[in-house]
Amino acid sequence: MRALRDHVDAWQRGELDLDRCDQDVVRSRAAFARLVGVPATDVAVGSQTSVLVGLVAAALPDGAEVLVPHGDFTSVVYPFLAHADRGITVRHVPVEELAPSVGPRTACVAFSLVQSRDGRLADTDAIRQAAARVGALTLADLTQSAGWLPVDAAGLDITVTSAYKWLTAPRGVAFLTARAAVRERLRPLHAGWYAGHDIWQSAYGPHMRLADDARRLDVSPAWPAWAGAVPALETFAATDVEAVRRHDVALADGLLAGLDLPPRGSAIVSLPDDEAGTTRCALQAAGCRVAGRGGGVRLAFHVWNDEDDVDRALSALRPRVRAVAH
Template sequence: MLATRDSLAPLRAQFTAPAGYLAACTAGLPTAGTRDAVAAEYSRRPDVDEYCRAVEATRAHFASLVGVATDRVAIGSQTSVQVSLIAASLPDGAEVLVPEHEFSSLVLPFVHAGRGVHVRPVPLADLAAEVTTATSLVAFSLVQSASGAVADADAICAAAARVGARTLCDATQAVGWMPVTAARFDALVCHAYKWLCAPRGVAFLTLSEDFARGLRPAHAGWYAGDDPWASCYGGDAPLAGCARRFDVSPAWQAFVGAEPALRAFAETDMTAVHAYVTALAASFRARLALPAPERASAIVTWPDAGGTDLARLSAAGITASGRNGSARVAFHVFNDLADVERAAAALGR
């Protein structure tokens, strides 16, 4: 772990982490670059040109992180809005296969799509096996918010390909601590305020060219135009010929803060981040005698229906969370073995 930690020194230097912050899966800590950029932004007059540069730089950083061309990335502010774009383009009566206990932002747009669209939840472990010729779309989080379980993306994508179903991956709980290749999926969504430590209000949608051709730009506004500044008035402006046609108007100041954070992550080897954070999580599981997951995860959960363990962590000054009847902690680059020890000791382990 030491060699990995040394290779992460530039990224780790971006954080002044309070001891015991184990909640990157809820909200990431701001980087030094983000704090400086936001402070500078509010000390001067608005600069729209600078806002646009920050948006495009942030888009490019995300594209680099997930291994796609920049023109395959649309920007937004919420994943649920981006998912609803896909829900609106499904054929009438489509079946959407999802994991049980999936995060609601990935499910509710399909539940309320109308037109006979049917959502079928199944256990995550059975997701690939449950894909049938009736399935139009498989929508799943690469890392489950409630449990930290990492989906078998290879099996899911292979099963979908066999029957011609599309895949939508929510990578909000993955990008920032593990390598992610967006091109594996027809569509990928990600909000950057968790593991990418950006301000809330910065989200991304990547689309394959083939899938994008069948989507209707239902949220099109001036920023979706081929030339946004020539698309501010009227209804005859041509839309962008790439994924930018699915852009929504950006939350400018949020992108100003996001740009240095995403740049720091894009300049870091995600394989090294993955090795470091999953080693911390494994150490914590060992202290609590929890079984190892099938696929290594930076999120650790265990049953805590009454919230007793979460209360113990909070009393010890540790920031954690409770989800779906379990206690939940997350290990990120700003954590270390002292955080493992502190949390385990708070639980009497």
């Protein structure tokens, strides 16, 4: 937040340095690359997940089938549904059935590695192997995983990530990773000066020379968001993410244990709620920041949470959730 304020203050004083702004993006790209285990040359920057997923949807041939988890976040799904006029079909199956549901017509398996609604984890290895057998692309959304769950983007064809969730960057910072062979299939639909081989020499036409690596897919950045992203991303890139996972999951599973529910091994806990949001309101009254999602209430534990937060949630939940869950 301090870095973002400093950026805005410099902007207000008329002292903004564009080279410094560009370095914020360079450093953010490099930090994210380290975090997900790919070279920075495989990372493109953007603003929102759906914009980046749209590049993949546009690259699929007419009549292609896309396999997605039932109830996945719409930024993963809508960009494909928007191509229905080209015969693109989207097949929805439970996230646990993605791998066995891959068939000869499947051109792409698109999924959130961790489901936003309830924290379920996709079996990435099984999905990757099933997709490879039929030559289908794998596209994973890491928005609900990068930052608390160790991820290996190098093992997937394409990943997309909005960094304002677990990576705690300002909204408007997003990344795409793509292996070199796959990158050639993606048309740079949003190409502008920032996707140029030399960004400072790419401001005017008529000729176009795009970057040779994933930067050719870049979307021109909104500078303030990236100023705030640098310290957040560099912190997580230097952190033992496995230790973060153990901490977050221990709190989430501790909450479930306090409700006599089995552990789920995720940092996200989803519990039933009624249409009036009674459980969500009780949690908020107890001082918990939670979200009403998908007909339930969702709690997400991260590095700033501790056992006191679990106890606070349990004090509000015990009288309500046990009766519903059992």
